[in-house]
Amino acid sequence: MVTQAGPPDPAGGPSTSRRRRLRSRPAVRDLLDEALAGVAARPTRLILTTLGTVLGVAALVGTVGLGQTAAGQITQRFDLAAATRVVVQPDDKGGQEGEAATQLPWDAPDRIKRLNGVEAVGTVSSLEIGDDLVENVTGLDGGAGKALQVMAGSSGLWDAVRAVLKTGRFFDDGHDQRADKVVVLGKHAAERLGINRVDAQPAVFIGDEPYTVIGILDSVTGRADLNDAVIMPNGTAKQAYNLESPDAVEIRTAVGAAQLIAEQAPIAIEPNNPSTLTVDAPPKQGAVRKGVESDLNALFLLLGAVALLVGGLGIANVTLLSVLERISEIGLRRALGAARRHIAVQFLVESVIVGFLGGLLGTAVGVILTVGVSWVRDWTPILDNRLAFGSPLLGAFIGLVAGTYPAWKASAIQPITALRGT
Amino acid sequence: MSTAVALPAPVVEMIGVRRFFPGPPEVQAINGVDLTIGQGEYLSIVGPSGSGKSTLLHLLGLLDNPTGGVYRLDGVDTMSLRERRRAVLRGERIGFVFQSFHLLDHRTVLENVALSMVYVGVPRRQRMARARVALDRVGLSHRMEFAPTTLSGGERQRVAIARALVAEPSLLLADEPTGNLDTANAEAILQVFDELHSEGMTLAVITHDDNVSRRAQRQVRIVDGTLKW
Structure with a gap:
């Protein structure tokens, strides 16, 4: 029995495959x-x-x-405010030897307004008021004068910085041309002066001069310094403080136009010397x-x-x-x-x-x-x-x-x- | 196969095989076994529980390593093989039939049979065809797509036998193959073994049941780790 020939092939397959290589390879x-x-x-x-x-x-x-x-x-959302703001200022470093630093012309807003993509434009300036203090006429602020920032702006400024009024009104071109003694108060400035309504035509003294308060700001975008300031029309500032030129031009552009306006604005304002102006424009998207x-x-x-x-x-x-x-x-x-x-x-x-x-x-x-x-x-x-x-x-x-x-x-x-x- | 006819080398050749389990106390489960199983032989190994027959089965099936001695399977010296080669040799040369069947419940009968060809490198295309032939051989061609859980004990053991045969082993190693079956089903399984033997398959059946043992062509008895003739 032991001598039976060859192994059986129960599966019926080729029995030659029986002695495979000794490697397990699934x-x-x-x-x-x-x-x-x-x-x-x-x-x-x-x-x-x-x-x-x-x-x-x-x-x-x-x-x-x-x-x-x-x-x-x-x-x-953030972009909407910041990405449409362009500010033009004279170059601090001034021009070449002897030449005075460039001054912004008063008609800068008119020049900028003509550019395609500009929605609003206005000037803004800080005034040198010396030792003058700002004081509430009624004495409701405690009587003592406040060392408040006094600024001047064009009528277009409000729209350019998206200013919102708490009460009253903005000054307009009429106030500007007549050099009316009117002011608009920034939010914090109004609080410090104790003024919260304008229907009774309150007045403030800047130095010895009285000014009628016609409006109080609720908010502005991009220019936080306006909140702490007393703002008068350019015309009034020229007369009272000899303002020679605007400090800066604030521009609000259409969405997406900021980069373009930033290039064009200096040329529009100073066609002969555009490089003497500096431009603040929003950073490129993404940063x-x-x-x-x-x-x-x-x-x-x-x-x-x-x-x-x-x-x-x-x-x-x-x-x-x-x-x-x-x-x-x-x-x-x-x-x-x-x-x-x-x-x-x-x-x-x-x-x-x-x-x-x-x-x-x-x-x-x-x-x-x-x-x-x-x-x-x-x-x-x-x-x-x-x-x-x-x-x-x-x-x-x-x-x-x-x-x-x-x-x-x-x-x-x-x-x-x-x-x-x- | 002509060489096999000329020189029928034994399938199993054990010389002085020992298997000690380290203690304390040291257990001498298998102590000096000499066993030769020739090609086409039908051998039964009987012994009471504790006699070392399970250990002998594990050694024969390359599931365990001897402590000493010589074990040649199909002429290959298994003592010097490394684990991976032993696994290959086991898969190719030995077909196991267990008391508890060990079928995968989640796979069909056909897949269970084909599984034994996965690890020995039978090409995918051949597996299903060969599994069908093997199932046909044990009379289960009508159950191929069934789940093992739906089959009777006797049918399950026949599936297990088909699985053991399909990879064409040199040795069919059965461990109490009828232990979980009633008399009628046990008889059917033993008949399958008889047929396989008559076709030339080499079988080693380990059992404690004399009725099973008697069917074999040659019987050896294992007592206290040594074989008695």
């Missing part, structure tokens, strides 16, 4: 198939396992997405935005990272449990010729798949969250593509890290222990 695709089957075998568990990663990645994508979106809205975003993102990223840590621990936990449950499967695979590393790779791939699926779902949830909130708030959703495409990979990476220990545990299981019993 294809990568085979290991992937086995891992996929392992994952798919327990769908309920799969969903529960991915939950942590889904939440973590969703939190990350959602918070970063909303952070970027919100920052985008903040800077848009402001970056600063705001980085602050917000630091916090959001921290939140997402904590959520992901929890998600990773979840995967590690469930994979470890799964290894313990499938000890007999591990033993069987070893008996069928699987090497330790095949077992390790299978469990590692399984947890990577779980992490990747979690990342994919989480990204979807995060994107939906960002778009949904933006839609409700009427925002423009802003989402970095790298975030949207990178997050599923982040999930996979978390799966990889989380699966390392369970995979090592699985590969260390001895086949004889695994096959014993049951």
Whole structure:
């Protein structure tokens, strides 16, 4: 009996294939198939396992997405005021030797107004008032005079700095031409003088001269110094304090025109010597935005990272449990010729798949969250593509890290222990 | 295969194999076993529990390493092999049939059988076809797409036998193959073994059941870690 010829061929295949090379080579695709089957075998568990990663990645994508979106809205609003403001001033350094520093002409606003893209323009100047104090006539301010800044402006200034009145009115070209003794008070200046209404035509003394208060400012944009000042028309300032020329020209441009106006304004004002003027124009887009975003993102990223840590621990936990449950499967695979590393790779791939699926779902949830909130708030959703495409990979990476220990545990299981019993 | 006819080398050749488990106290589970299983032989190894027959099975199946001695499988000296090569040799040369079947519940019968070809490098295209042939061989061609949990114990063990055969092993190693089965199903399994033997397969069945043991062509008894003839 022992001399029976040749080994049997129960499967009917070619028995020449029987003595194969002594190398265990399951294809990568085979290991992937086995891992996929392992994952798919327990769908309920799969969903529960991915939950942590889904939440973590969703939190990350959602918070970063909303952070970027919100920052985008903040800077848009911020831009509207700052991005349309252009200021022209004489160059402090003065002209070449002996030549006096350039003076801004009084007709600068008229010259600027003709430029396309200018919405409003006005001049503003600080007055040298010597030792003159500003005093409320009624003595309601306690009697003592206040050392307040006194300024002068053209009638166009109010529109150029988006001034809003608390009460009363602005001075106009008429006041300017007649050199009427009227003033408009800045918000803080009015508080210090104890004046909060103008219907009784209150007056203030600047030095020995009385001026009628015709209006009180509520807010201005870009020129905070106006809040603390008493402002009179240019014409009045020329007469009372010999104002020779405006200090600065304030321009409000149409959205997007600021850069262009900044180039054209000096030429329009000083066609012969445009370089003697300095221009303050808004920075190029992006510089402001970056600063705001980085602050917000630091916090959001921290939140997402904590959520992901929890998600990773979840995967590690469930994979470890799964290894313990499938000890007999591990033993069987070893008996069928699987090497330790095949077992390790299978469990590692399984947890990577779980992490990747979690990342994919989480990204979807995060994107939906960002778009949904933006839609409700009427925002423009802003989402970095790298975030949207990178997050599923982040999930996979978390799966990889989380699966390392369970995979090592699985590969260390001895086949004889695994096959014993049951 | 012409060389195999000319020189029928034994499938299993054990000389003075020992397996001690370090103590304290040190357990001498297998102490000096000499065992030769020729090609096409049907051998049973009987012994009471605690006699060391499980340890012998693990050693025969390359699931465990001897403490000393010589073990050649198909003429390959297994003592000098590293873990990875042992895994390959195990997958290619040995088909296991376990008392508790060890089928994967979440995979179909066909996939369970095909699984034993994954780690030995059978091309994907051939696997399903060969698995079908093997299942047909044990009379289960009508159960291929079923889940193992829906099968009877006897059917499950036949699936396990098909899985053991499909990779064309040199040795079919069965560990209490009828231990979880009733008399009728046990008989059916033993008949499959008889048929395999008549077709030239080399079988080693480890059991404590004399009814199972009697079916073999040759019987050895293991007592206290040594073989009695």
